[in-house]
Amino acid sequence: MSTPNNRRPDLSIDGSRLRRRFEELNEIGATDRGGVNRPALSDANKETRDTLVTWFCDAGLDVRIDEMGNIFARREGTDDRAPVLAGSHVDSQYNGGRYDGVVGVLGALEVVETLDDAGVETYRPVEVVVWTNEEGVRFQPDMLGSGVYTGQFDREYAYDRTDKSGDRFGDELERIGYRGETACVADDPYCYFELHVEQGPYLSERDLSVGVVEGVYGFSWLNARFTGAADHAGPTPMHLRTDALVATADVIQAVRRLTAATGTDLVGTVGSVDVSPNSINVIPEEVELTLDLRSYDNGTVDDAVEQIEREMAWAGEREGADWDLEEIMRVDAMPFDEDCTATVEAAAEAVGAEYMRMVSGAGHDANYLNEICPTSMIFVPSEGGVSHTEDEYTEWEDVVVGTDVLLQAMLAKSEER
Amino acid sequence: MSTPNNRRPDLSIDGSRLRRRFEELNEIGATDRGGVNRPALSDANKETRDTLVTWFCDAGLDVRIDEMGNIFARREGTDDRAPVLAGSHVDSQYNGGRYDGVVGVLGALEVVETLDDAGVETYRPVEVVVWTNEEGVRFQPDMLGSGVYTGQFDREYAYDRTDKSGDRFGDELERIGYRGETACVADDPYCYFELHVEQGPYLSERDLSVGVVEGVYGFSWLNARFTGAADHAGPTPMHLRTDALVATADVIQAVRRLTAATGTDLVGTVGSVDVSPNSINVIPEEVELTLDLRSYDNGTVDDAVEQIEREMAWAGEREGADWDLEEIMRVDAMPFDEDCTATVEAAAEAVGAEYMRMVSGAGHDANYLNEICPTSMIFVPSEGGVSHTEDEYTEWEDVVVGTDVLLQAMLAKSEER
Numbered sequence: 097m098s099t100p101n102n103r104r105p106d107l108s109i110d111g112s113r114l115r116r117r118f119e120e121l122n123e124i125g126a127t128d129r130g131g132v133n134r135p136a137l138s139d140a141n142k143e144t145r146d147t148l149v150t151w152f153c154d155a156g157l158d159v160r161i162d163e164m165g166n167i168f169a170r171r172e173g174t175d176d177r178a179p180v181l182a183g184s185h186v187d188s189q190y191n192g193g194r195y196d197g198v199v200g201v202l203g204a205l206e207v208v209e210t211l212d213d214a215g216v217e218t219y220r221p222v223e224v225v226v227w228t229n230e231e232g233v234r235f236q237p238d239m240l241g242s243g244v245y246t247g248q249f250d251r252e253y254a255y256d257r258t259d260k261s262g263d264r265f266g267d268e269l270e271r272i273g274y275r276g277e278t279a280c281v282a283d284d285p286y287c288y289f290e291l292h293v294e295q296g297p298y299l300s301e302r303d304l305s306v307g308v309v310e311g312v313y314g315f316s317w318l319n320a321r322f323t324g325a326a327d328h329a330g331p332t333p334m335h336l337r338t339d340a341l342v343a344t345a346d347v348i349q350a351v352r353r354l355t356a357a358t359g360t361d362l363v364g365t366v367g368s369v370d371v372s373p374n375s376i377n378v379i380p381e382e383v384e385l386t387l388d389l390r391s392y393d394n395g396t397v398d399d400a401v402e403q404i405e406r407e408m409a410w411a412g413e414r415e416g417a418d419w420d421l422e423e424i425m426r427v428d429a430m431p432f433d434e435d436c437t438a439t440v441e442a443a444a445e446a447v448g449a450e451y452m453r454m455v456s457g458a459g460h461d462a463n464y465l466n467e468i469c470p471t472s473m474i475f476v477p478s479e480g481g482v483s484h485t486e487d488e489y490t491e492w493e494d495v496v497v498g499t500d501v502l503l504q505a506m507l508a509k510s511e512e513r
Numbered sequence: 514m515s516t517p518n519n520r521r522p523d524l525s526i527d528g529s530r531l532r533r534r535f536e537e538l539n540e541i542g543a544t545d546r547g548g549v550n551r552p553a554l555s556d557a558n559k560e561t562r563d564t565l566v567t568w569f570c571d572a573g574l575d576v577r578i579d580e581m582g583n584i585f586a587r588r589e590g591t592d593d594r595a596p597v598l599a600g601s602h603v604d605s606q607y608n609g610g611r612y613d614g615v616v617g618v619l620g621a622l623e624v625v626e627t628l629d630d631a632g633v634e635t636y637r638p639v640e641v642v643v644w645t646n647e648e649g650v651r652f653q654p655d656m657l658g659s660g661v662y663t664g665q666f667d668r669e670y671a672y673d674r675t676d677k678s679g680d681r682f683g684d685e686l687e688r689i690g691y692r693g694e695t696a697c698v699a700d701d702p703y704c705y706f707e708l709h710v711e712q713g714p715y716l717s718e719r720d721l722s723v724g725v726v727e728g729v730y731g732f733s734w735l736n737a738r739f740t741g742a743a744d745h746a747g748p749t750p751m752h753l754r755t756d757a758l759v760a761t762a763d764v765i766q767a768v769r770r771l772t773a774a775t776g777t778d779l780v781g782t783v784g785s786v787d788v789s790p791n792s793i794n795v796i797p798e799e800v801e802l803t804l805d806l807r808s809y810d811n812g813t814v815d816d817a818v819e820q821i822e823r824e825m826a827w828a829g830e831r832e833g834a835d836w837d838l839e840e841i842m843r844v845d846a847m848p849f850d851e852d853c854t855a856t857v858e859a860a861a862e863a864v865g866a867e868y869m870r871m872v873s874g875a876g877h878d879a880n881y882l883n884e885i886c887p888t889s890m891i892f893v894p895s896e897g898g899v900s901h902t903e904d905e906y907t908e909w910e911d912v913v914v915g916t917d918v919l920l921q922a923m924l925a926k927s928e929e930r
Contacts, residue, residue: 296748313747317793325899329782329805330730331713331874332898334772341783345765352759355751365746366758367793374785376734376803378901386793388746457748481749482742484795 105446107214109503111496114206118495121147121186121202122194131486132194136187136229136240137165137265142272144186148201148226155209157224161276163251165269166241167226168278171208173218173510178286180218180510181469182207182502183225185241185461189233193293193488195495199476200291201226203499207506218510220286227461228274234259242461244280246468251280287436287509288465291474291502293490295458297481305497306451307475308441313361313457314394314429316401318387320347320408324417326373326381338416341371341380346411347404351387354403360396363457364389392429392455430463433470436509440472443504449497474501522863524631526920528913531623535912538564538603538619539611548903549611553604553646553657554582554682559689561603565618565643572626574641578693580668582686583658584643585695588625590635590927595703597635597927598886599624599919600642602658602878606650610710610905612912616893617708618643620916624923635927637703644878645691651676659878661697663885668697704853704926705882708891708919710907712875714898722914723868724892725858730778730874731846732807733818737764737825740835743790743798755833758788758797763828764821768804771820777813780874781806809846809872847880850887853926857889860921866914891918 124147125132125140134140145167152159152169159169170179184200204224211218227245232238235257243249255266269275294300299307324338351364365388372382389400405421412419437453444451456473465471476498479489541564542549542557551557562584569576569586576586587596601617621641628635644662649655652674660666672683686692711717716724741755768781782805789799806817822838829836854870861868873890882888893915896906 294748295745297750297753315747326902327898328712328875328900329784330732330780330807330876331711331715331900332780333714334769334780336714336898339769339782341765341786342769345762348758348762349766352751352756363747363749363751365756365794365796367746367788367795367797368791369758369786369788370791371784371786374787376784377782377805378784379782380784388794390747458745459747481744481753483745483748485743 104216104507107210107216107503109206109210109496109499111492113209114202114496114499115492117151117202118198121198125188127191127486129486131191131488132188133191134186134188135190135234136231137234137268137272141187142274145226145274148186151205152224155205155212157208160278161274162278162280163276164241164244164254164280165228165274165276166245166280169224171211171222173221175219177220178284179221179223180287180506181223181225181285182289182506183227184290184292185227185230187229187231189231189484191486192484193486195293195488195490196483197230199293199495203291203502206499207503210503218507219513220510222506222510230461235265239459239461239464242464246282246464248464282468285469287470288462289440289472289474289502289505290460290462291476291498292460293478293483293488294475295478295483298454299475299477300479300481302452304450304452305476305494306444306449306501307454308437308444308451309432309456309473309475310437310453311392311429311431311455312459312463313390313392313455314397315388315390315427316397316423317425318401318404319384319422319424320387321382321384321420322412322417323382324380324415327379329377329379332379337379339379340383340417343411343415343417343419344369344383344385346414347385347407350407351404354400358396358400360391360393362389362391362396362400364400390457394428427459430466432466432472436470436472439508440474440501440505443501443508446504447497447500449501474498474505521633521924524627524633524920526623526627526913526916530626531619531913531916532909534568534619535615538615542605544608544903546903548608548905549605550608551603551605552607552651553648554651554685554689558604559691562643562691565603568622569641572622572629574625577695578691579695579697580693581658581661581671581697582645582691582693583662583697586641588628588639590638592636594637595701596638596640597704597923598640598642598702599706599923600644601707601709602644602647604646604648606648606901608903609901610903612710612905612907613900614647616710616912620708620919623916624920627920635924636930637927639923639927647878652682656876656878656881659881663699663881665881699885702886704887705879706857706889706891706919706922707877707879708893708915709877710895710900710905711892712895712900715871716892716894717896717898719869721867721869722893722911723861723866723918724871725854725861725868726849726873726890726892727854727870728809728846728848728872729876729880730807730809730872731811731814731844732805733814733840734842735804735818735821736801736839736841737804738799738801738837739829740799741797741832744796746794746796749796754796756796757800757834760828760832760834760836761786761800761802763831764802764824767824768821771817775813775817777808777810779806779808779813779817781817807874811845844876847883849883849889853887853889856925857891857918857922860918860925863921864914864917866918891915891922
């Protein structure tokens with residue numbers, strides 16, 4: 097594949113500088129087991145933000161913080177045009193990993209500094225962005241910062257989210273000093289790139305350094321409930337039982353069977369089960385369960401939801417239990433902008449990365465950005481597919497290659513008229 | 514069957530008086546939905562106790578309260594011999610039923626008053642007993658009062674039990690004024706009878722008034738755990754999952770299958786399931802579950818436990834999950850004293866009750882009493898087998914017939930030399 101003129105194959109990022117920043121940032125909120133604990137708007141999250149803002153200012157970037165605490169750091173272009181935006185998030189899961197989000201923010205900063213070091217002027221401005229509350233572990237829903245920025249949620253809705261202690265998102269944002277002045281509305285970026293760990297095993301299984309992400313799985317989230325009869329586990333004969341948990345077991349197995357039976361990319365998970373009364377000697381009266389069904393094909397998700405509805409009915413009838421199934425969230429599969437994806441692929445070619453085109457099973461801030469501007473993502477491997485835990489690990493060479501791909505992709509887009 | 518000489522077929526209890534007491538007692542802690550909420554050592558439990566003590570004293574009985582709050586109310590016999598003991602409990606489940614326990618205590622009081630009204634003198638003393646903390650919903654384990662009385666537990670162990678608020682059993686007993694002076698040790702009762710609702714469906718299904726209870730199921734309680742790997746429900750392909758909940762579903766179904774496959778009286782229940790992290794989009798990493806396996810044949814319980822161990826291993830291997838199974842309690846099946854049971858059966862014949870011999874699936878204070886003196890039980894129907902809920906219901910005529918059986922059984926034993 098030919099390298100467009102506005103790419104600079106001679107440029108590459110400084111992997112050592114990136115590594116030093118990576119290690120320094122991850123001292124904040126570090127856990128004994130090698131992870132980080134920096135949920136959104138925590139003290140550790142504030143400290144991470146402060147460090148980043150210092151680095152952005154040291155790099156001569158123009159920093160602005162919006163009403164949602166999203167941080168934008170701008171390197172001007174030769175023309176006052178819509179900027180090339182790139183970044184990710186630095187909030188973490190509770191006791192999460194060191195790569196998730198961090199790689200994308202520090203990678204974008206590294207790109208900017210590489211341009212500075214090489215004295216490269218770009219036609220378009222280049223901006224680094226840090227999105228607030230991507231993980232959604234402390235405040236639900238997730239991707240709240242990019243969600244408000246792209247018009248998915250109202251700012252006031254976001255401010256009113258509370259964590260388990262009852263603390264409001266808006267109050268906590270104020271408390272850590274990151275309720276900024278800039279209005280949180282999309283200011284028409286030219287395009288958006290996000291470098292991120294894969295959080296799945298495909299790259300690691302294939303020993304590849306880079307995933308060129310052409311889209312994100314769609315999914316259905318469902319709440320289900322079986323209602324049977326609570327009776328004493330001793331004197332109640334088997335033939336008179338209506339055990340909500342037995343019906344639930346049928347559905348857990350049906351989900352597993354379904355993913356094998358469809359011959360598609362469908363994945364399905366029963367992630368939570370709440371039993372009532374949940375006592376060793378009482379037959380379960382009510383079970384609430386959740387289902388997560390995903391595919392890159394919306395029709396496959398439709399079919400899976402329909403089949404699960406039948407399975408609920410069958411399991412309910414078999415056990416004599418009442419049942420209820422409600423879809424609480426539905427997100428269509430989202431192909432990223434093909435031109436942006438091609439730009440990432442060309443960049444991967446240019447840096448000689450071992451790469452594959454792939455689809456993301458997880459959602460990212462990039463999903464929302466894709467609604468308002470051309471977007472694509474660059475994945476680097478998660479060893480063993482492990483993420484959201486302290487064991488999350490990516491070979492450093494892969495982070496360097498992924499950041500080089502980000503550099504070339506941003507350069508390419510920053511020269512487009 | 515012939516009526517022994519020391520029975521008085523002309524005597525019968527006063528169903529109206531019993532009914533008045535039943536209604537009055539159940540005003541205490543009454544719930545909107547027709548049940549009662551009087552967990553052990555609650556204010557409502559204290560009020561119930563106070564009312565009973567007043568009634569016992571009004572009936573001229575000699576009341577003593579032991580260190581565990583067990584209440585004994587004695588009607589002297591013509592000789593100072595070991596007494597015929599009868600009673601049950603008046604603590605309830607949270608929002609439990611009106612019959613569970615209450616019927617056995619008020620039935621025994623009604624027997625005493627019937628003897629008084631008819632001027633019957635008995636050779637042996639007759640005692641009414643109210644056991645503390647039978648239900649075990651506030652303080653575990655259950656049957657704590659009869660357990661200490663019969664030497665199953667130390668008094669200090671019982672005192673140190675705490676409820677979910679951290680309140681100690683001993684302190685709460687003191688608070689409600691029922692930490693009595695009498696030592697809580699078995700004082701060699703001649704025999705023990707307990708009238709109780711069946712809490713199962715067998716009598717109600719067969720339209721019988723009385724169950725002559727010849728023993729109690731044995732059981733095994735097991736804690737089990739599967740440990741898999743928590744991964745993101747989106748990007749983790751099905752072939753790389755180790756889902757602790759899928760393995761659990763296998764075991765839930767194995768328990769159900771096992772009860773059908775053995776061709777025995779085995780009943781099996783998975784009553785509680787706790788999933789971690791229990792999140793809609795995270796593959797379950799760890800599931801803790803409990804199992805309850807019961808039969809009147811100890812070998813059948815042994816076999817079931819062994820089979821469940823195999824099922825755990827199979828489910829673990831299938832899913833690649835680690836597993837762990839621990840028996841936390843084992844109670845052998847307990848045949849009641851055959852002579853006592855025959856006495857109850859003869860009493861049922863004498864009063865013309867429609868009855869069957871049967872086995873209890875649930876444990877009762879009678880289990881512990883059977884360890885120290887000849888014991889049997891009389892069941893009256895639970896409509897639809899329902900118990901431990903506000904819907905618990907027994908036809909009043911059946912309560913009357915059951916109490917008449919108790920009267921004749923106690924009379925018979927009270928004349929034995």
